[in-house]
Amino acid sequence: MTPKKRRRLFFAIALVAAGVVLAAGIIYQLGQNTQYFRSPSDVAAKMIQPGVAFRLGGLVQDKSVQHGDGAQVRFIVTDGKGSVPVSYDGVLPALFREGQGVVTLGALNETGTFVASEVLAKHDEKYMPPEVVDALKRSGRWNEGAGQ
Amino acid sequence: MTGELGQLALCFALALSLVMAAGGLLGARDNALTARRIAHGATMGMLVFVVLAFGVLTYGFVVSDFSIAAVASNSHTLKPLIYKISGVWGNHEGSMLLWVLVLSFYAALVAGLNRGGDHLTSAALGVQGLLAAAFLLFILFTSNPFLRLDPAPFEGAGLNPLLQDFGLAVHPPMLYAGYVGLSASFSYAAAALIVGGAAQSDSWARAARPFMLLAWIALTCGIALGSWWAYYELGWGGFWFWDPVENASLMPWLVATALLHSALATEKSGAFRTWSLLLAIAGFSMSLIGTFLVRSGVLSSVHAFASDPTRGFFIMVLIFCAIGGALALFAWRAPTLKGGEAFEPVSRETTLLLNNVFLVAACAAVFVGTLYPLTLDAITGEKISVGPPYYAATFAPIFFALLLLVPLGPRLGWRRGNLKDAMRTLYPALGLALVAAALVLLVASPRFLTGTCAFAVAGWLIGASAIDLFKRKGARASAFAAALAHAGLGVTLMGVAGTTLWRSEALTVMGPGETMTVGPYTLRFDGVTAEQGPNYRASRAHIALMDGANVKTMMTPEQRIYPAEGQDTSDTAIHTTGFTDLYLALGDDRGGGRWTLRAYVSPLAPFIWLGALVMAAGGLLSLWGRLRLRSAVPSAAVQPAE
Known part of the structure; x- marks a missing residue:
């Protein structure tokens, strides 16, 4: 083997090794950092453990929004079949309304309340988070004509 | 009639793009000078027709011609002129037309910069022609911006208010x-x-x-x-x-x-x-x-x-x-x-x-x-x-x-470098990196390992660039350009590290006359007034940034409601010193004149975008150096052997 060839082989091995390390790192981190989307009826059906972070989406139940001290707010997210109480300490997005779609990020606590760290509402009247649309379709609450 | 003119222009552009593709690809053969000339002509012609089509659509948006479907569903007579124009690309059809417009400009630049017309440029124009043809077909068959509405509505549906903003007018x-x-x-x-x-x-x-x-x-x-x-x-x-x-x-x-x-x-x-x-x-x-x-x-x-x-x-x-x-x-x-030479x-x-x-x-x-x-x-x-x-x-x-x-x-x-010599010229940069790390450890609290490393690397990058910019006299524009772009990376890195690690946040419900503090700032809430914009209504909070007992400046974050689009947006207020941003967003109305208010202090936030500007400046300098080199040596260096 000439020195030039040996060097090339070394480069090739180094590159492959780097690629393997990268792929392993990416796959491991993906496993660590994915958050599942759950509808309120999923929460009831799948027995999600307290403390496991996920995204909860559905409609904000009518007349369920209660403001507490400071920026504390509590409301109920529903998909018609199930509902989950949510507590959140922060500013609600401008488009947060009762009866409309919402996606929240957080985890259940011991009493079954979803403690949200982030609340996302849709960008405009016409837009509904696709996950919410899907969840509503599954629970039979989605009306294609009226929603779009 | 104007809509049909735009449609016709697009058809001509499509025909010319096909001519350009054929001429360009055929011109890649030896001595096919006629084909090359045709490809060049077709490129310029296509640009003219695409500009015409884009102009027609823009005109439709400016005069609010709601018989054009794209205008009716994305514009509104009450919108300010600048957002009528930016509305042209604030929708699918128009944005695809903008895509083709930019493609045509680049094709014309390729043709214009290589007027001699060699094999390579000719083939490149051919490929560019194929791309243009594919996108023009896409526009004409699936996303025609000139589709008519009959009868025409009296008023348009408006543009997503989030997009009615100067930054987003220029961004696409x-x-x-x-x-x-x-x-x-x-x-x-x-x-x-x-x-x-x-x-x-x-x-x-x-x-x-x-x-x-x-x-x-x-x-x-x-x-x-x-x-x-x-x-x-x-x-x-x-x-x-x-x-x-x-x-x-x-x-x-x-x-x-x-x-x-x-x-x-x-x-x-x-x-x-x-x-x-x-x-x-x-x-x-x-x-x-x-x-x-x-x-x-x-x-x-x-x-x-x-x-x-x-x-x-x-x-x-x-x-x-x-x-x-x-x-x-x-x-x-x-x-x-062939493989390149060994290094x-x-x-x-x-x-x-x-x-x-x-x-x-x-x-x-x-x-x-x-x-x-x-x-x-x-x-x-x-x-x-x-x-x-x-x-x-x-x-x-x-x-x-x-x-x-x-x-x-x-x-x-x-091919062969000397690591020792390279490192020797970098000692001052290494020094700057250590100083930056020490400063961060002294000044900032809490202390973060990542933050310290980030500032050390930023110092390392900026120091090395400074050496390049000041020491290497007589160096070419390209060396300065690289130094500038690399320094920009360092500046952005500082901004990113500063805002993500040391940002402070405060969230409170305030009534008139109440004060709050966030970081080193004291804010006094002076109430909310109702305001009327050209196409929106706003609740505007008046917040005094205090300096002791005096008011230093007034900040006015808003909540806006756009009736035409049925949407709400929040308009933040930012007070910047160039190093630190004080950032206010108005939350919801809690009744009795009380509102929630969110405040952030983001250290070094402006550096994020300043660094990007420095990077872009480096790119521009490199481009300028290239083009000057090109005009200085017209034939030998630029054109490959015929």
Whole structure:
């Protein structure tokens, strides 16, 4: 083997090794950092453990929004079949309304309340988070004509 | 009548793009001078007709001609003029027309900069013609911006208020100039493969360089504008959310940056010959995939205009043909290309190789994070999202490693470098890095290891660049340009580290006369007034930034309601010292004159965008140096052997 060839082989091995390390790192981190989307009826059906972070989406139940001290707010997210109480300490997005779609990020606590760290509402009247649309379709609450 | 004129212009443009493709590809043969001349003429002609079509559509938006469907569903008579104009590309049809307009401009630039008309340019024009034809077909068959409404409505539906903003008026054209600019290097790479031969395999890199630079500058500015908009408009105080739409613009930037560096090696020493060709193809592929992700409605966001499946299908076929065709060409021709000359393990080539490895790895991490949720949804129907921690754990360390190496590259010679000599010139930069780290440890609290490292690396980058800018007298423009761009990286890094690690936040409900403190600032709430804008109503909070007992300045964050569109937006108020931003967003009405207010103090936030500007300035300087070199040596250096 000439020195030039040996060097090339070394480069090739180094590159492959780097690629393997990268792929392993990416796959491991993906496993660590994915958050599942759950509808309120999923929460009831799948027995999600307290403390496991996920995204909860559905409609904000009518007349369920209660403001507490400071920026504390509590409301109920529903998909018609199930509902989950949510507590959140922060500013609600401008488009947060009762009866409309919402996606929240957080985890259940011991009493079954979803403690949200982030609340996302849709960008405009016409837009509904696709996950919410899907969840509503599954629970039979989605009306294609009226929603779009 | 005007709408039909636009339609007709698009048809003519399509015909000319086909002429351009045929003429250009035929002109790639020896002595096919007539075909080349025809391709040049067709390129200019196409530009004229596309500009005409775009002008017609813009006119329709400006005079609110609601008989045109695109105008009726995206405009409103009460909108300010600037947003009527930006509304042209604030919808699917118009944005595709803008895409073709930019493509035509680049084609005309390719033709204009190479008036002699060689094999390579001719073939590049041919490929550019094919791309233009494909997109014009897409517009005419699936997204016609000149579609009529009969009867015409009296009033338009308005434009998404989030898009009614100066930053977002400029952001799409800028980003498109970057996305589509990569089509020029794609066309040149394809042309080099079509023409074949050793001479072309290096000269394409030289010929395509101005377009790579232009595309890179535009992408840098476009991404910075987008992130700046997200910062002041969305009201969360963040500048980057690892949203798939943002990632779609970051991926072409990463590949374009890699391409800029590897093509340099190809041009200077013939290294990475095949790799550069592949990167040029990959760069534009990322642009196409980005466009597909963003525009097809696969991702839901303000950017998703098209939810029509035929459009998504058409774009997918187009992507498949473009990428597949180019890769097939590559597989056929690349084995005939000679490998470059050998280089030592310590050489500039090695640093450029590492640069490419890190950039491509970073791009791969972003790519997987962006597409994994989509793939999983398509296969299992399980909805997941990949959060910022994933990117913090993958993208950040890869990019960090890259930044450590940056100052070394320009100091090592081609083929063989001397590490000791290189390090000797870098001692002052090393000193600056230590000083920066020590300062951060002394001044900032709480202390973060990552933050300390970030400032050390920033000092290392800026110090090395400063040495280049002041010490190396008589160096060429390209060396200064590289130093400037690398310094910009350091500046942005400081901004990113400062805002993500040391941001303080306060959230309170306040009634009139009450005060709050956030970081070193004291704020007094003076109540909320109702205001009337041209096409919105606003609740405007009046907040006094106090300096002891005196009012230093008044800040007025707003909540806006756009009745035409039925939407609310929040308009933040930002007070900046140039080093620190005080950022206020008004929350909801709690009754009795009490409102929630969110306040952030973001140290060094302006540096994020300042650094991007410095990077872009480096790109511009490099481009200027190139074009001056080009005009100084008109034939020998620029045109490959005929």
